Amino acid sequence: MPATKSAAAAVEHTDASVRPRRTRGGPKGLRITDVAAQAGVSPITVSRVFNNPESVAPQTLERVREVVQKLGYVPNRLAGGLSSAHSRLIAAIVPTIAHSLFSETIQVFSETMSRAGYEVLLALSGYSASNEETLLDAVLSRRPEGVLLTGVAHTDWLRERLRNVGIPVVETWETTETPIDMLVGFSHYEIGAAVAGHFLQRGARHPALISANDERALARRAGFRERLARAGIHNVAEKIVAPPSSVEVGKGALPDLLSRAPDIDAVFCGSDLLAIGALGAARRMGLAVPSRLAICGFGDLEFSAETIPQLTTVRVDGTRIGLNAARFLLDRLNGGRSPDERRVLDVGFTIVARESA
Amino acid sequence: MPATKSAAAAVEHTDASVRPRRTRGGPKGLRITDVAAQAGVSPITVSRVFNNPESVAPQTLERVREVVQKLGYVPNRLAGGLSSAHSRLIAAIVPTIAHSLFSETIQVFSETMSRAGYEVLLALSGYSASNEETLLDAVLSRRPEGVLLTGVAHTDWLRERLRNVGIPVVETWETTETPIDMLVGFSHYEIGAAVAGHFLQRGARHPALISANDERALARRAGFRERLARAGIHNVAEKIVAPPSSVEVGKGALPDLLSRAPDIDAVFCGSDLLAIGALGAARRMGLAVPSRLAICGFGDLEFSAETIPQLTTVRVDGTRIGLNAARFLLDRLNGGRSPDERRVLDVGFTIVARESA
DNA sequence: CTGAAAGCGCTTACAG
DNA sequence: CTGAAAGCGCTTACAG
Known part of the structure; x- marks a missing residue:
């Protein structure tokens, strides 16, 4: 013995x-x-x-x-999982967790799954679809019992593969009419439209855009432009930047925008980091914010609205997304919900602007 | 067929x-x-x-x-791993990834391991040692081939268990004379001492402290207090707060500190979030920062130094930690390095202060 | 360059 | 409440 x-x-x-x-x-x-x-x-x-x-x-x-x-x-859960066909593993595929609100979502998601006896396999895809496909296969080789996905813009190949596997899937941080399975998110298009409306209400005549070219940022851009078009504004100066966005990128983007369109009076930035960079550039160029140039970010990294009162931002509750995504999966895993019940939750958003802004 | x-x-x-x-x-x-x-x-x-x-x-x-x-x-890697005794899994145990510099470390660590063919199992421990023990067993049941740990303050039980398992381990974000195995970090004690030195050099006579009560923050506190003691300052007003730290907590802590010690002229905060909150409270109370009250944070969440010039902060390169932790593990896994070679890397830190501060 | 046999460490489905 | 047998889907160590 x-x-x-x-x-x-x-x-x-x-x-x-x-x-x-x-x-x-x-x-x-x-x-x-x-x-x-x-x-x-x-x-x-x-x-x-x-x-x-x-x-x-x-x-x-x-x-x-x-x-x-x-x-x-x-x-040994490798053996246990093989034998029982229950890996007790959940995969989370996210573009990035650094300097990003996704980290909040993953935090709460992971805590919740962990409490329920699951471990989370974290896969960081960057912002490339091909990368996401490679990662999906790597992750599926562990036979996860559920998958959390970021966004709804996935290749047909990925959607098909995920459907074939037959495990519960939650898409997050976005909405669509045609989710793979379940969904917890909000409309980026509506956010863009709402920010445009906010700018118009403040009296802006020449709103501009600094945006990353990822799917979600481009959806916000579409909402922004279309809302402005309805108000008769068709020429929207814009600067499209590659992810990851950063303060530096924002700082470089604003002067570029101004050189092409000197009369812009409001800028919707794809993220708070870009907005903070733009604010820095505006200061340096002597442009008063928000009186001469209104700046709106996206994400509200907790301190943005708090510490930089000049900025407007869009607050999204990443925590609520993570919690509900976990719940959706757990309900399915615990057999409480049928796979045919397509669950969708829109968590909405808030535009956070100081009175002075 | x-x-x-x-x-x-x-x-x-x-x-x-x-x-x-x-x-x-x-x-x-x-x-x-x-x-x-x-x-x-x-x-x-x-x-x-x-x-x-x-x-x-x-x-x-x-x-x-x-x-x-x-x-x-x-x-099926459950089967493959069982059969080959190679799970191709690496565990990362971190207190939190939300609003934290650890997310940068995990980001780079995960990307690097992923490129080398490993997947990362993410375990969020909060700040509790018992939680860390429970998570370790959950994670070990997956038979990971390596482990990344945050900090060096682990229970003997955990250190013992990890040593018995015999897989490579990297401790990060801290230094110690007695690592479990490998280490990539920096000295929190030295940071505290350096910030005290910085305050003294600026002419502060009554430095104070707002700190979380986690191990790393307490090490910074020790360095801070001992450096001040060497300068003859023994009464250091302090407010110890429970993690997670936030802007709100910082905002509440400063008034409390001032009510007990009205003459404080510098505050070292355990994180940038606390510092930002303290700055907000100072503004509200009409205290000029940094002339009347210097405030130093910790972490430099990219925008802190950038956008809030009144604040001083301590910059730590979380990215470099993640990258080197991954390298240390991979060198071991690829057989290039012997298990007896104890590798330790101190990545240092930088105090970031504007000239005006 | 390719394959037959055995085994990795568990759990399932019975039976009692 | 407990156990003997069989199998989960791979890979190792040979042999050819």
């Missing part, structure tokens, strides 16, 4: 004659049989202690748990 | 007579044998196409890849 890991190693050596050409795990690693032997029960009972403790007699339970404790046994 | 997933399901049914009491995976899921049959090779060859393509004849390689493509086969 192995009482320690080194003793277990000795057992392995003894067994070597029985298993001719394999010492694969090597001397490392306790197995369920080590615990079973030590506790005087079968491996099945040990398995039940972990996965279905109510079905085990109290004394047995306690004895097994003592042995587990003593040996420091940690079940 | 199954040519589609539904065809594969039919094969499962046919096999049902051979495998009496099991239909576990159910009709889902292509197996390596499906690909092998279709391509007219053995499963071993298919396995090689994925794991060791150079050892396969070019035509065979192509034929198998075509079938893989056509069927949409994705290998």
Whole structure:
């Protein structure tokens, strides 16, 4: 009976004659049989202690748990998952978590899934669709039981593959009429339109745009331009920048915009970082913000609205997205909801502007 | 020969007579044998196409890849990992990724590991040691090949368990004389001392502290206080707050501090969020920053130094930590470095203060 | 360059 | 409440 890991190693050596050409795990690693032997029960009972403790007699339970404790046994979920077809793994595919509101979503999502006994496999796709496809396969090879996706702009290939796998999927941070499965998000188009409306209401005549060229930013751009078009404004100066956006990029974009369109009086930036950069550039150029030039960001990285009263921003509750995405998945995983029930939640947004702005 | 997933399901049914009491995976899921049959090779060859393509004849390689493509086969890494004892999984245990510089570290770490063929299992521990222990076991059950840890303040239990498992470990964001294995970080104590030095040099006579009570913040506090003590300042007003820190918490902390110690002329805050909140409170109370009250944060969330020139902050390169942590692990995993080679990297820090401050 | 046999460490589906 | 047998889908270590 192995009482320690080194003793277990000795057992392995003894067994070597029985298993001719394999010492694969090597001397490392306790197995369920080590615990079973030590506790005087079968491996099945040990398995039940972990996965279905109510079905085990109290004394047995306690004895097994003592042995587990003593040996420091940690079940191998690769084996468990393979055998049970339940990996207890959830995949989250996100463009980036650095300097981004997605980090809030992933934070809450991960905490919630973790509490429910799942682990989160994090896949960062950048902003490339091909990357997302590669990552999806890497991630599917772990046989996750659910997937969180960022955005709704996925290739047909990806949508098809995900549908074939048949696991619950939540798309987040965006809306669409045709979700792959479930959805928790808000309309970027409506945000763009709302910011345009806000600018118009403030009396802006020449609104402009600094936007990244990712799908969501471009949806905001569309809403922005179309709302302005309805107001008769068709010439909207714009600067499209490549992600990731940063303060530096924003700082460079504004002068460029102004050189081409000196009379702009409002700028909608694709992110708060861009807006902060634009604000810095405006200061340097002696343009009063917001009186001469209104600047609106996107994201409200908590301190933006708080600390930079000149800026307007759009607040989105990333936390609420993460929480509800987790709930949607868990409801499905726990069998409480049918796969045919397509759930969609629009969490909305808020434009945050100081009175003075 | 199954040519589609539904065809594969039919094969499962046919096999049902051979495998009496099991239909576990159910009709889902292509197996390596499906690909092998279709391509007219053995499963071993298919396995090689994925794991060791150079050892396969070019035509065979192509034929198998075509079938893989056509069927949409994705290998099952639960099975692969179990069989090979290589999970290709790396665990990252971090207190939080929301509003935090850790997100930068995880971003770069994850990208780097992903490029090397590993996936990252993300575990968010909050700031509790017991939570960290629970998470470690959850994570170890996946048999990761390496672990990234935040900080060096772990329980003996955790350090012991990690050592027993024998996989490479990198501790990050801190230094210690006794790392579990490898380390990429910087000295929080030195930062505290350096900020104290900075305040003293500016002529501060009554520096104060607003700090969270997590290990790293307390180390900065120790350095801060001891440097001040060497300058003969022993009464340092302080406000200890519970994580997570936020602008709101900082805004509440400063008035509290001032009510107890009205003559303070400098405050070192545990994070930029706290500093921003303190700045807001100072403004509201009519205290000029930094002339009447200097405020220093920690973290430099990119825009802090950029957009709030009144604040001083401490810049730490989270990106560099993530990159080097990944490199350390990969060097070990690729066998290029011996487990006995204890690698430690101090990435240092920078105090960022405007001339005017 | 390719394959048959055995095994990785669990859990399922029964039976008792 | 407990256990013997079989199998989950791969890969290793040989042999050829």
